Amino acid sequence: MIPTSEISLLGQVLGRNMQISYVVADLDASLRFWTEQLGAGPFVVIENAADDRIINYRGHKTSVKMSIAFTYVGAVQIELIAATCLDASPWTDFLHSGREGLHHLGFWPDDYEKSCVCLEEMGFSQECTIETTAGLISSQYFSGPSHFGVAIELAPNSYARNRYFEGIKHLATAWDGSRPVRRYKTREDYLASDDCKVP
Numbered sequence: 186m187i188p189t190s191e192i193s194l195l196g197q198v199l200g201r202n203m204q205i206s207y208v209v210a211d212l213d214a215s216l217r218f219w220t221e222q223l224g225a226g227p228f229v230v231i232e233n234a235a236d237d238r239i240i241n242y243r244g245h246k247t248s249v250k251m252s253i254a255f256t257y258v259g260a261v262q263i264e265l266i267a268a269t270c271l272d273a274s275p276w277t278d279f280l281h282s283g284r285e286g287l288h289h290l291g292f293w294p295d296d297y298e299k300s301c302v303c304l305e306e307m308g309f310s311q312e313c314t315i316e317t318t319a320g321l322i323s324s325q326y327f328s329g330p331s332h333f334g335v336a337i338e339l340a341p342n343s344y345a346r347n348r349y350f351e352g353i354k355h356l357a358t359a360w361d362g363s364r365p366v367r368r369y370k371t372r373e374d375y376l377a378s379d380d381c382k383v384p
Contacts, residue, residue, distance in 0.1 A: 198303045200294030200342065202350075204262040208276045208288040212252055212267035219256070220365035225263060227360055228254040229353050229375055230368045237371065238323060239316040240274065247272040254366075255350070257357035262350065264291065275313050275326050275336065289326065289336035297341040301325065309337060352381035 209215040212230075220226040234253040239246065251268035266288070268276035279288055294300040304327050305311070313326035324340035340346065349372065356367075369375040 198294070198300055199292040199337075199339075200300070202262075202293045202342070203260070204264050204291030204338070205287070206264040206266060206289045206291055206338065207286055208266045208268070208279045208284075210267070210280055210285055212254065212265060215265050215267075216254060216366050219263070219265070225258050225357075226256050226365040227356055227363075228256045228265070228366050229356065229380060230254040230366060231372055231375060232368060232370050234372075235268075237318055239318065239320075240313065241316075242272075242274050242313045245273070247274045249274040249277060251276065255353045257354045262291070262353070287335055289338050291324070291338040291340065293340040293342040293346055295342050297322075297339060300339055301327075304329075304337060304339065312336075348381070349376065351383050352376075355383045356380060 207215070216228055216230075220228065230252060231254075232252045233250075235249050235251045240249060241247070247270065249268050249270040249272055251266060253267075254265040256263050266276050268274060268280070270277055276288070279285075292300070301311070307329075309327035309329045311325055312328050315323040315325070317323055322341060324338050327337045327339065329335070329337060352375075367375075367378075367380050369378065375381055
């Protein structure tokens with residue numbers, strides 16, 4: 186059993202919101218598995234997820250193209266990432282190494298800057314920064330000790346992010362099995378849709 190004090194410390198560093206993220210070679214096949222075999226959904230797919238982002242990986246800008254899909258299982262967010270490009274990126278490097286599946290754990294803590302510092306003090310190294318076209322930090326990826334096994338993604342906890350994710354959480358909570366996949370070209374298309382509305 187983990188002592189209460191350690192759970193509290195983990196919560197202070199990473200926050201209460203958690204995402205489990207998978208990098209997949211075939212997004213449609215993965216979506217069928219999650220919705221049909223595991224009964225999770227519906228998934229909101231953003232098809233052009235990198236078009237409005239500036240991504241710097243290990244000191245170099247990457248022109249990665251990617252689609253992402255989100256749903257919730259209870260309080261935990263599930264993310265599927267399908268990326269294609271010739272440039273190096275956290276996702277394409279993962280696939281090119283022969284791996285597929287669990288890639289990182291994501292968190293959006295209230296004190297983002299403090300959480301970044303805490304991770305680095307624990308031995309994690311920042312290797313990827315994702316910014317909006319307005320120059321705001323969207324998230325950062327940190328690689329950890331080899332025994333940890335996966336990266337950690339930290340993102341600022343903002344009103345826009347919460348609106349984005351609360352709509353997806355509501356869809357998953359109320360899902361009746363219909364329309365297991367909801368596809369949108371951009372985040373803006375999803376945010377303007379009925380799927381994003383929370384009663």
